[in-house]
Amino acid sequence: MNDGDNTTTERDSVPPGAFRLEIADCAGSGWLRPGESVLKAAVRQGIRIPHLCMTGECGSCRCRLVRGKVRLKRDISSHVDAAALQKGHLLACQSEAQSDILLAVPGLSRGTETGALINTGGRIKSVTELNHDIRLLTVELDEAIAYRAGQYAQLCVPGHPSLESAPRCYSFSSASQGEPQTEVQFHVRRVPGGQFTEWLFAEDRAGHALDLTGPLGDFGFRDDGRAVVCVAGGSGLAPVKAMLEHMSQLPVAPDTTLFFAARSQRDLYCMDELARLQRHWPGAGRLLVLPVLSSEAADSGWEGLRGFCTEHLERFCSLADTSFYLCGPPPMIDATLEKLDGKTPAHCIHYDRFFDRSHLAEATA
Structure with a gap:
């Protein structure tokens, strides 16, 4: 967003009754109207706090309060x-200032609690078809990155009129190799009207520059001694696949079941990789992979599960004794959370809603 003279004047002048908003390591400041969320104030003034849904569902606007007071809306x-x-972490979209505040923002401020966040350039190495609407995006980075399976990064296209200043969030789709690496991969689903995916799918983008900020997010495997069930839909398989690869590298891994939600057989992908993980699952446990098709033709010959994942959960696990990891579109996440409500302890349910442009009109209304 262009910080011209008018924008600068608005950001530097704090009206009576408003609070000042400052971002660590960034020049200038902004201000917040009474009752206005930190994120809305930032967007209004061209302060680039990463975000997607603006409703508290995606978690991409997570930052840290360095100084001041805020009230959480939910x-x-x-x-x-x-x-x-307790360390001051918050979601900017769900925070209202109660005083002047100073924030540390990923991608804008130096360092995080792990010290692992980087901002680096890179180039697209390849874009490979996984199914009819999902591609494997492989990126070579200028600087090595260390991340945990389940985390994500923000991607920008330098020089693009809109994609340069509007980061897109994608989860790493393969497990880390145990040390910082310069090659990373993502699953990108084509979204009609989605600027990044329309750009990526339009032609061969190999060699094109990208900027990356990451790693971000705290989704990932927590070894709590319980059996594990993963429910993944669409490109939500990316962080789950990375997590399963990480678990397969452990000396012992728990019994794990993956429900892979799809409309039809043509929507399935990475099945060979999942089969290899099944064959080499460590310890005495097992990995069970169960595709569930909701719109497969009745006469297709499909012999696997049909319908929705929630219809089959109790057949394959005890809801009370299992830890759940959910990744995919909001309707799938919400239906699964409703199924688990009152049956599975809340601290044993971990999820990552995958918002795209098709979900945002309703979410930001």
Whole structure:
């Protein structure tokens, strides 16, 4: 966004009754209207706090309060646990200032609690078809990155009129190799009207520059001694696949079941990779992979599960004794959470809603 003279004047002049908004390591400042969320104030003034949904569902606007006081508009424990909250972590879209505030923002401020965040350039190495609407995006980075399976990065296209200043969030789709690496991969689903995916799918983009900020997010495997069920839909398979690869590298891994939600057989992908993980699952446990098709033709010969994942959960696990990891579109996540409500302890349910441009009109209305 262009910070011209008018924008600069608005950001530097704080009206009576408003609070000042400052971002660590960034020049200039902004201000917040009474009752206005930190994120809305930032967007209004061209301060580039990363975000997508603006409703507290995606968690991409997570940042840290360095100084000042805020009021949370809702429970954010699905993205910020109690320990992180005590350290000042918050969601900008769900925070209202109660005083002048100073924030540390990923991608804008130096360092994070792990010290792992980087901002680096890179180039597209390849874009490979996985199914009819999902591609494997492989990127070679200028600087090596260390990340955990389940985390994500923000991608920008330098020089593009809109994609340069509007980051897109994608989860790493393969497990880290145990040390910082310069090659990373993502699953990108084509979204009609989605600027990044329309750009990526339009032609061969190999060699094109990208900017990356990451790693971000705290989704990932927590070894709590319980059996594991993963429910993934669409490109939500990316962080789940990375997590399963990480688990397969452990000396012992728990019994794990993956429900892979899809409309039809043509929507399935990475099945060979999942089969290899099944064959080499460590320890005495097992990995069970169960595709579930909701719109497969009745006469197709498909012998696997049909319908929705929620219809089959109790057949394959005890809801009370299992830890759940959910990744995919909001309707799938919401239906699964409703199924687990009152049956599975809340601290044993971990999820990552995959918002895209088709979900945003309703979410930001």
